[in-house]
Amino acid sequence: MTSPEKPQADRFPNGSDAFPHKHLLGISGLQPWEILYILDQAEEWVALNRSGASKHDDRLAGLTIINAFFENSTRTLLSFEIAGKRLGADVVNMHAAQSSVKKGETLIDTAVTLNAMRADAIVIRHGSSGAVQLISEKVDCPCLNAGDGQHEHPTQALLDALTIQRRKGPIERLTITICGDVLHSRVARSNIFCLKQLGAEVRVAGPPALLPDALDRFGVETFSNFEEALPGSDVVMMLRLQNERMNGDFIPSPREYFHLYGLEEARLALARPDALVMHPGPMNRGVEIASNVADNLDRSAINEQVEMGVAVRMACLDILTRKARRVEGWS
Ligand code: CP
16 A cells, blocks of 8 residues: 555645545545545644634535434534534434334435435435435435445544544554454444555454454454454554344353453553554443543543544535535635
């Protein structure tokens, strides 16, 4: 993997002067310089978000953003809502549990209905892999994937990359270990794509039953023994056990899982002395991570990940609505 080039001020290595994607469906398909461009833009929103009382920029004024969530969410839904509002957009949330989906309306009919309301961007979370792509083919505006089944969660990977870059510097020099329920994790897939594109060494650890067979294809090293993966790790990213996606028993018991794969202090000591601890949330405390590790602010970036989520989502909404706003070029 060669080092990713940074874009020349306002132009990409491919010669384009506009972001070449209408939608954000996944990290797969994004070039390294496109990822870095989003991170650079998000960095500016971090500064605005930390600026005190006036956290507003009205560049999306007059635009309507619909957050259509067919699965539960705290972080992603609220941060997309805050992101849209800080940029001046009108933001409305559709929770499937209180919508006509409950009366049997199909996904496509729902998408066509949202489209008829002339949304300028639709943010979608859905339990089925590929559902966001399907919706993107039925609507006129940009669609942003807020997590689809076991497929991708691109803004989570982008906010994780921003968090890592801010704490550790360029990602291309880092060794990052991802541990847990990789099989069911869209967060793991998007992070593997993103971190590999940015040149990191990525290690993946977990019980064999929770590691997909095809991981080697993505250029990651796999470990069934978590402790063997940790030495030399700059970042340890823990994943949630996704009980809601498990069909059958994948682990003997939560207690046994913690014994073998839980991140507790003694195990963290095997990684680099300054290794950063991450978790996308929500956490199962005492199952994949010990509370004293999660809450150790010297080591844990979990709250910072949430903060970066707002900035990354502001960047994504800004970039993908430039065509609707007739903004030329990259900014
Ligand atoms: N990390 C994440 O996607 O969290 P939520 O499910 O709360 O959005």
